[in-house]
Amino acid sequence: MHVPMSKSARRIWTVVSYAGILALLGMFYQIEHYSRHPVYLTGTALSLVVILVSLYYLHIRTGLWKLVHAKTENLDEREMQIVHNAVRQSYAIFGVICLAVIFVSVFTYRGDTSFGILLLWGLIYLAHTLPSAVIAWTQDRV
């Protein structure tokens, strides 16, 4: 599937996608530690929906997911160059985010296993989607 999307639209979806993850983590943290108020439960479900919708519109519908996860022999030299640059930048961004998360966790960890698992899920999701998000953010045409 390959439906072109303007650069500004791709950037908006990128922000929405990662804001969805932050919202999901925030809501879940609130539920686990403070209150199981229906607002937070609804917020958690809504965040998950936002993440899934953005995954479809930003990564799958634009063909970026397929591009980033394609085998090298199925890419031409321009695509290889784009993917290589995106993976390199993602590695740097992901490294900084991981260091920041670990640093904050050192001071705030309360033995909250469920939240820790969700945080890990968020980081793995980030690792998988960052290269295509970098392409979506930087490339003029996709």
Added chain:
Amino acid sequence: MNTRKLYNRIAVLRKERGMSRKELAENIGVNFQTVGYLEREEYNPSLDLAFRISECFGLPIELVFSIKPMKPLSQELYERKKRED
């Protein structure tokens, strides 16, 4: 590393031969979007790809690619003929 911009006549040559971007892409072994990037001069091909493109059009590489903005082929042929005369 800063690379120089490469100019080319791919769009003109492709249209002259009545080829679609997809057909050219299949002939030179790239994605059809890459042909668009090449035609808009937004991507500098590797030497191997540049040779494949030239071979596809049956022309010497210097007639397809240049480091200077390219004149129309008709003008270049006319000037060459004038020089020969």
